Amino acid sequence: MWPRPAMGAWCVMDNPLIRKLEFGARLETADRARLEEICRRARRVEARTDLIEQGEPPSMVRLVLEGMAYRYKLLPNGRRSIVGFLLPGDFCDLHVAILGRMDHAIATAVTSTVVEIDRDTIEDITRTEPRITRAFWWATLVDEATLREWLASMGHRPADKQMAHLFCELLIRLQAVGRASVDSFRLPVTQDELADTLGISVVHANRVLQQLREDGLVTMRNRTVKIHDVGRLYAFAEFDPTYLHLAPPRNEPEAA
Amino acid sequence: MWPRPAMGAWCVMDNPLIRKLEFGARLETADRARLEEICRRARRVEARTDLIEQGEPPSMVRLVLEGMAYRYKLLPNGRRSIVGFLLPGDFCDLHVAILGRMDHAIATAVTSTVVEIDRDTIEDITRTEPRITRAFWWATLVDEATLREWLASMGHRPADKQMAHLFCELLIRLQAVGRASVDSFRLPVTQDELADTLGISVVHANRVLQQLREDGLVTMRNRTVKIHDVGRLYAFAEFDPTYLHLAPPRNEPEAA
């Protein structure tokens, strides 16, 4: 679906972690090599599998390389609340080790490639690689900003705009790591999961999707989101992508 | 309102930053002294004043020592969304410098004491004080966990439980820094601000408050929240305080 460069350049060019971090920090060739090396020990994880459960003490740091996962909390009333999507290049739990135990769980939405990094490696990087450390900080802060945006969007907007807003965000984030075309992307989640993300019922989620389709804004079919007019969707969702800190990309080619 | 130790011990005993950080990290006497020193250059800020505005590039790192402030976002549709409360001991923007610009604003709710720390000091600490650095990390992660809890609570619960949940959280957090009694605390915000926090209208916020009062759970009068039966409120709100990571306090007295 997405064109890939020749095999030789694959590592550096298409590694979603590197692509993402380049938006927030200036990396050198050595940094990229280090990150590349970390990503080598990847593992395949089945769809709909918990990577880590609520209450569990985090052992490894995990990173999604391919596929999709989401963070979720199980509420005392039995409901599930999805509080974030993990796309290629996203860390699952970069520093939660400090907190001792997970306050939420993480599950794959679809079969995914995940890297597991032991904590020593992370600590070693923190000690010896200031540029990478700064890039990790940047990623953490963007996650936090995203959480704030969700909270604001969530509490203060009707469901149709929330849904549109979510699609806008995912489009930008997936484009940033080369996993979306100009107006469409794979979103391997059910309407049920969408509903638990927005805090609405499945029935209502379904109706909202139909409404957006009828209005000629977005069509979601076969786990694929197709946006008919990106500008119009942005306007409808009142979407302002600055909180994602993904533009302008600072990765001009280094002097050769 | 809250008993204070004698003047000599004041600094270490009552500094809310130190009190809070002791919950997450083991600090030594030297660390406390360093933190104490940072807090010396405090400044008084009027009620209802912006500490920093949306879009502004962050210059200083700020820390609330006394009083109360809140983070808020102004949405494109003109509404205000309050996405967090800053209590004594809370940092306003510990590391946002990396992001370049604020994605939200911070305003005092009441006249407050705020410390301004220049970035060099923070960077110096990060370089030379591993225990304090870890404690700062801890505080950041707790903030993020709180955001997730709000998002879940927000999207998936009726307004009365949200309100109760918020009161529970504030009680625990204020108790942790010695700013609340066993069942009550000052909450210097209007019903309007409460409404913008929960994403409901003022009218509805008012009705919810009345309901909680009638049910004998909470009374909010004169900017003071009085909880009638803490256990019953916890149960009603389905409140589980683990996400705050404020218990058990690890600050046993050091060997003298």
Added chain:
DNA sequence: CGTTAAGTTGACACGACTCAAAGGCGGTGG
């Protein structure tokens, strides 16, 4: 084909919003 998960539909109930206006309450100035 039979079975199961996901998506779709309709009817009805209720929580929450809006608009609009009236009642405290704490200031400030005459």
Added chain:
DNA sequence: CCACCGCCTTTGAGTCGTGTCAACTTAACG
């Protein structure tokens, strides 16, 4: 000291978004 004023809180009435329940259709898979 009282009158006035503005900010906050409280009320009422009518509307709309969203939830629930329950059934049905479609798609996916062996």
